[in-house]
Amino acid sequence: MSSLPRAGLRLMHVHAHPDDESSKGAATTAKYVAEGVDVHVVTCTGGERGSVLNPKMDRPEVWENIAEVRRAEMDAARDILGVTQDWLGFVDSGWPDGDPKPPLPAGCFGLVPVEEGALPLVRLIREFRPHVMTTYDENGGYPHPDHIQCHLVSMYAFEKAADPEFAPELGEAWQVQKIYYHHGFNRPRTVAIVDAMRAAGLESPWEERLAKWKEDPEHDARITTRVPCGEYFGVRDQALLAHATQIDPDGHWFAVPLEIQQKVWPTEDYELVVSHVPASTPEDDLFAGIPVPAERMEA
């Protein structure tokens, strides 16, 4: 087995769509991979109803093959991040546009009963046996129906995977030690970055968004864990760019120079939701309190 310091530790990220693994927590992923952690990404849907957000990719042949195109993009991002990945196989719910919102399309992930949607995830948890899992908070991070469903399915599977009475045909019970919510897009970070852009005399695409973003100290206080990973922001950006239909290289993702991000906010931020090991927060490591497994010594 690898001689890297954290070989033997395993981290599972559960995401709604291909590209979410690159826009949320990707620098954390790259850091842990570099330290020897096995990182597995579970993607709940194929992203079939995502739009083409990069004008350079807005072409008929892309639209006609959007499912395959997004699979190929995911393959590229997976290799850049150094992770393994599985699809849960559900169909994207799409963003319900309109007021009132239209009903979700038949058969989509958002309409699958949670107990059903969690079954393939329970199987994957019992196979991969992660020490740590991540998912979204109860609002999905942002209120896309697939993100909210991802939250529900993750929390249910986290609990049920550990119960030996539950669906024994899906594998031997496995207790994940800790589960976290992503809070990478928090308001204090955006304030810090907008301030730094102004100080550097640069125009920030986030000013407008920040003006509409109400202060919410209670929400900000939910962050328990800041993982230093600034040196991996470049890898995160490469993984994002691999999702060429979803990411405009000239868009807001890349408008803030890396050096500014690394200087003013060199962490990705999380909320520890459940821990089965003694944990003291604030902390700076998703694996805090979890020893490197002895199994790595066998090699």
Ligand SMILES: [Zn+2]
């Ligand atoms: Zn998404």
